[in-house]
Amino acid sequence: KAGVTQTPRYLIKTRGQQVTLSCSPISGHRSVSWYQQTPGQGLQFLFEYFSETQRNKGNFPGRFSGRQFSNSRSEMNVSTLELGDSALYLCASSQPDYGYTFGSGTRLTVV
């Protein structure tokens, strides 16, 4: 079965702009989690969505938001981009036993 698909793979934006990243989970998986990965901070949890509801949220500013659609696809949005938002953004879909499957990520560069 198809894995987790994230689009786009690479993105370059300028400071102050906003960006939307997309994640299509494995068919049948209703939970989608987002992580930010940077060399300095490692993998940091952003938020989790389950059945279109945000179930959990990490310690990120309100500029980071997300949503999930009825088909379980999820998007995350970052507004007013800062240089420090440059990172690999990873999406994972999961079953209840924490069997997270990650996508290949979106590499965001803010210039």
Next chain:
Amino acid sequence: GQQLNQSPQSMFIQEGEDVSMNCTSSSIFNTWLWYKQEPGEGPVLLIALYKAGELTSNGRLTAQFGITRKDSFLNISASIPSDVGIYFCAGPYTDKLIFGTGTRLQVFP
């Protein structure tokens, strides 16, 4: 917040050598997961551990759930070049999955 500390931070070994790495936390975990991340890709689940003291193998990989439930170990036997990557431990904490700091493995032929 809760952190998972992994050691060593990086390893440079020769092909054929065995590798050991560990992960520790200050809190008790009921599940330990080990992931591997290759350049340009997301982490891939290698082994899942669900019971204290459990020892699980996946090919040349063996992982153990520490008896105190505050640590876990991953061993790789007879390393090969494709073992190169970053290895992360992970565990559920306050309803989210948190990740360790990672161990970067380099294998030289």
